Amino acid sequence: MTSAETTSFVAGGVSAAIVGFVTIWGLLQFLQRQSTLAFVVYRVIFGLFLFAMLFLR
Secondary structure, rough: OOOHHHHHHHHHHHHHHHHHHOOOHHHHHHHHHHHHHHHHHHHHHHHHHHHHHHHHH
């Protein structure tokens, strides 16, 4: 592995770690303030849709 490849590899890993940390932190902050009811309703409706598509094809 060349020096340029190593630098790119390390930069990609560090940026992925930072973005992942910020994303998880933001999601946890959101979940502390908001309810998950809308997400639950969306998933139930989507699940029923998938079952309907499975049985009606």
